[in-house]
Amino acid sequence: MTAITRRSALTLTGSGLVVALAGCNSSQPPVTSTSAGTSTSGSGGAGTPTARSSSSVATPSASASSPTTHAAVHKPTTQEWVDFAHTVQGPVDLPGSGPYNRTKLVFDTRYDSNRPAAVMVVERTADVARAMHFAAQHGLQIAPRGGGHSYVGASAANGTLVLDMRPMDGISYRASDRTVAVGTGATLYAVKKYLAARGRAIPTGTCPTVGVAGLTLGGGLGVESRAHGLTADRLTAAQLVLPDGRTVTADRTHHADIFWALRGGGGGNLGLVTSMRFATHAAGGQGIFTLTFPGSSAVRVMTGWAQWIRTAARSRWAGVHVDAIGGGNLHVSILGVTNSGDERAAAASLLAAVGVTPTATKYQQFSYLDAALYLGGGSTSQRQGFTAGSDVLASVSTAAATAIEAAVIARSHTGRPGSALLDPLTGAVSDPGGAATAFPWRNHLASVQWYAGGTGYAAAQSWIADAHRRLGAHSVGGYVNYLETGQPAKRYYAGNLAKLARLRHRYDPARRLHSGLVV
Structure with missing residues (x-):
């Protein structure tokens, strides 16, 4: 089936219509060859408009069935798609069209085989409302897409009407x-x-x-x-x-x-x-430092960092990376960001807390934008396949750090890449109360992102599940921008889930919107 346009003659063929740095983490250091490399939603630009129109658990989009309908409705016919496309300004791409095979893609290549019912490239707010009404009439779920970086492929879910919002980028x-x-x-x-x-x-x-x-x-x-x-x-x-x-x-x-x-x-x-x-x-200049440590010092580095990050000046930020490099060995490093000119003093105070002599140090100063380019690895990032998850820690005790170390060592023994990335939840993050916003982790120390690049998804998921088991009660939940399949919503929202669920029922009782997590 070709794509549909309101500005050109229709030629329809075929039939059958179907529906928050490792890779791009929030704090990816530009180091280590073993580290694999941020929505909920994607990269790239909108496609060209040729021949197109002017309980609760996280659910895996790759295997999701068509959304449950809530009324006696029918899936859109070809003519109904055509009629709908004539009411909106942006393209509506259907399976079988050339543009569809491009516009359905998201950042994570593991979801390349997904088949949304259609991808609508949105160019104005009024067309979002039209899409909502069309979806309600035909029992479709709406999958919003911004950047397309959802860890569960939410904006490419099978059977959904994807609303690609990337042209609305003013x-x-x-x-x-x-x-x-x-x-x-x-x-x-x-x-x-x-x-x-x-x-x-x-x-x-x-x-x-x-x-x-x-x-x-x-x-x-x-x-x-x-x-x-x-x-x-x-x-x-x-x-x-x-x-x-x-x-x-x-x-x-x-x-x-x-x-x-x-x-x-x-x-x-x-x-x-x-x-x-x-x-x-x-926006001011930024000083960036990288500290590399012996692989055997992972626990001391994590616990020393945790001690430092509780009371460090708010202008100072640092995250720990523990990377699997094969043979049961680890690469351990800290990436720090502070005001330009403060990088050496910040690193010195952190090293005093860690108590481990680094094997290598690096200090750099950047303008604000150049720092962003450095930390992001450039202004673009290549699509890639990966598997990731997270834990949230109220503290990083020796026992918790040992569990993290053991999990990454286990991954290292497999010869596959894998990392634990610890980011702080201290400083200004703690200013609002835990119920002031829907984000619940206001009185906690750190998030741990588990990241495994490349294919071998089943093995990577098993590794992350094992990491959760190792942490056990040291973990109080997860970060919703690092969403995992099969996890309960309670894990991401803690005490805020009940209020969020009430609001979901009030504003979307038919569950018209798809997010990859049932709230």
Whole structure:
């Protein structure tokens, strides 16, 4: 079947229609050959408009069945798709068309075989409402896509109507209140570049092609989190289209319940966000240091880092990487980011807490934008296959650090790549209370991201499951931007789940929106 356009003659053939740095982590260091390398949603640009139209558990998109319908509805016929395409401005790509095989792709190549019912490239807010109504009429779920980086392939789910928001990527700075309006399709690098030219910034992750919307909706951890909070903490307002087709603006005084959920509740739960406004902060030069340690010192490095990160100046950020390099051996390093000129002093205070002599050190100074390019490995990132998961720790005791070390050693014995990446949840992240936003991890020390690049997905999932078992009660949950299949929603929202579930039932009782996690 070809794609459909409202601006050209229709030629239909075939039949059958079907529906938050390792790789791009929030703090990927540009080091170690064994380390594999940020939505909930993708990279790349919109396709060209040729011949196209002007309980609760995380569910694996790769094997998801068609969404459950909630009324006596029928799947769209070819003619109904054609009629719908004539009502919207952007392209609507169907299986069998050349554009579809490109526009259905997301960052993680493991979901390349997924078959959404259609991919609609959205160019205006009004068309989101039209898509909501069409989906309701035909029992389809809507899968929003910003950057396309969901760890469970949520924005390429089988049988869904994917709304590719990437053309809605406008950015506009308002000097009067130092805020920036960002379209939901904008990527982290695009926002950083735009704001850096004006001497401003917002705290984000580092993967350049991650979408700002998906990152924000899940919280948004990054190297500036200790100084300026989560990306979600800088959100002042958002426009979104609700499942019933209404367009609303949510902030602290209007639709405050929705605004609460948008800050850490994950994407695709209450509505489809079309634009966001953030409070910015001054962008300054950054000092970056890398400390490499003996592989046998992983536990001491993690516990010393944990001691330091609790009380370090908020301008100082550091994360630990423990990487499998084969034969049961480890590569252990710390990546640090601070104000330009402070990198050596920051590293010295951290080394004093760690108490291990590094085998190598590296100190560099960058402008704000050059630091973003360095940390992100450039302005783009290649699509890749990977498997990842997470744990959240209230503290990093010797027992917890030993469990992390043992998990990565086990992976190292297999000869396959795998990493544990510890990022801090201290500093400004802790300022709001745990119930102030949907992001629950406000009084905790660190997130641990488990990351395995490449194929061999089943083995990687087994390894991550084993890592969870090893940590046991040391882990209190997971970070929703590092979503895993088969995990309960309680694991990501803790005490905030009940409120989030009530809001989901209020605004999306038919579960029209697909996020990869049933709330």
